Amino acid sequence: MKEYLLLMFTSALVNNVILGRFLGLCPTMGVTTRLDAAVGMGMATTFVMTVAALAGWTINTLLLEPFGLGYLRTITFILIIASTVQFTEMVVRKVSPSLFQLLGIYLPLITTNCAVLGVALLLVADKMSFISSVLFALGSALGFSLVLVMFAGLRERLALMDVPRLFAGPPIGFIVVSLLALAFMGFSGMGAS
Amino acid sequence: MGESAYSATDYSAPAMMEGIAQVVAVEGDMVWLVPEQGSSCGSCASASACGSRGIGTTASRLDKRRFRIDNGANLAVGERVVFGIRENVLLKASITAYAIPLTTMLLAGALAQWKYGSDPVTMAATVAGLAIGLGISRVLAGRLQTRGDLAPLFLRRARPGETCNS
Numbered sequence: 001m002k003e004y005l006l007l008m009f010t011s012a013l014v015n016n017v018i019l020g021r022f023l024g025l026c027p028t029m030g031v032t033t034r035l036d037a038a039v040g041m042g043m044a045t046t047f048v049m050t051v052a053a054l055a056g057w058t059i060n061t062l063l064l065e066p067f068g069l070g071y072l073r074t075i076t077f078i079l080i081i082a083s084t085v086q087f088t089e090m091v092v093r094k095v096s097p098s099l100f101q102l103l104g105i106y107l108p109l110i111t112t113n114c115a116v117l118g119v120a121l122l123l124v125a126d127k128m129s130f131i132s133s134v135l136f137a138l139g140s141a142l143g144f145s146l147v148l149v150m151f152a153g154l155r156e157r158l159a160l161m162d163v164p165r166l167f168a169g170p171p172i173g174f175i176v177v178s179l180l181a182l183a184f185m186g187f188s189g190m191g192a193s
Numbered sequence: 194m195g196e197s198a199y200s201a202t203d204y205s206a207p208a209m210m211e212g213i214a215q216v217v218a219v220e221g222d223m224v225w226l227v228p229e230q231g232s233s234c235g236s237c238a239s240a241s242a243c244g245s246r247g248i249g250t251t252a253s254r255l256d257k258r259r260f261r262i263d264n265g266a267n268l269a270v271g272e273r274v275v276f277g278i279r280e281n282v283l284l285k286a287s288i289t290a291y292a293i294p295l296t297t298m299l300l301a302g303a304l305a306q307w308k309y310g311s312d313p314v315t316m317a318a319t320v321a322g323l324a325i326g327l328g329i330s331r332v333l334a335g336r337l338q339t340r341g342d343l344a345p346l347f348l349r350r351a352r353p354g355e356t357c358n359s
Contacts (some may be wrong), residue, residue: 036210036283043287047295054319092290095331130312131302134319
């Protein structure tokens with residue numbers, strides 16, 4: 001149990017996908033202009049990342065490794081992620097058209113989110129068990145969502161600030177992200193070795 | 194500087210997310226609206242050259258997100274309107290659509306792992322948990338819809354040239 005909790009903590013904070021691994025910077029800059037958009041994107045990414053990890057582990061263990069098809073891993077995972085996004089979109093639409101109207105806009109953007117592919121490849125490279133893979137993906141996704149929400153809150157405040165014209169917009173955003181990354185480095189001494 | 198910035202925000206105002214939509218059809222006392230593209234893709238510097246726009250991403254899917262509202266303001270086809278959604282609705286919708294299936298999926302997986310300790314059994318339990326969670330989501334989403342919690346509200350007609358980002 002402790003091992004699983006540490007795995008989630010480490011993947012969420014110590015090796016945060018955005019601030020530790022520098023993956024998924026496009027949605028970090030693109031969808032954080034409003035807090036509500038960041039929450040929607042974060043929740044959708046959490047769902048897709050976890051389900052894609054589940055599917056990726058299964059395909060890799062049952063198909064790619066037994067048949068020596070490891071060289072097809074990256075392209076297979078891209079296909080899995082695209083399929084997972086399509087599946088999620090179809091399911092949300094079927095479950096509730098109203099929910100689809102509210103949340104459907106975020107789903108297609110996840111297909112090109114490199115953090116989802118990065119996490120799926122990392123858990124295979126680390127030869128994790130099934131449950132560890134799912135928890136690693138969930139922890140990474142929660143860390144991703146946490147940073148999106150924090151950054152969106154900061155950007156909403158930054159929009160009210162008197163920022164010099166040279167730094168207004170994305171430049172001050174990148175400076176804030178780098179400061180957040182420095183702050184998250186403080187967690188690096190807390191991981192399980 | 195910080196003090197004046199904080200005082201400029203009116204936290205007592207009703208929290209409402211706003212969007213712009215175009216009227217595409219009028220049916221009796223209801224109108225069908227299609228939302229205009231949101232802030233991320235549309236405002237990207239390379240939006241015009243981006244290949245992802247044509248293969249099922251935001252732009253090509255907006256029509257599937259059409260929704261209906263009461264036509265109390267006598268709207269006509271082609272008019273652009275500003276609609277609003279209460280801010281907590283998105284959170285409620287996200288929890289219903291994603292958090293519930295994810296929670297049941299993980300609970301089922303964790304239970305199977307603890308009970309049997311075998312990857313194939315855990316995998317099957319996880320998929321079953323996901324299916325159960327989606328079923329629960331469907332019921333809860335139906336309740337939210339019946340109560341009208343997810344319905345967008347008409348706020349006003351959009352000004353000429355007004356966009357989501359302006």
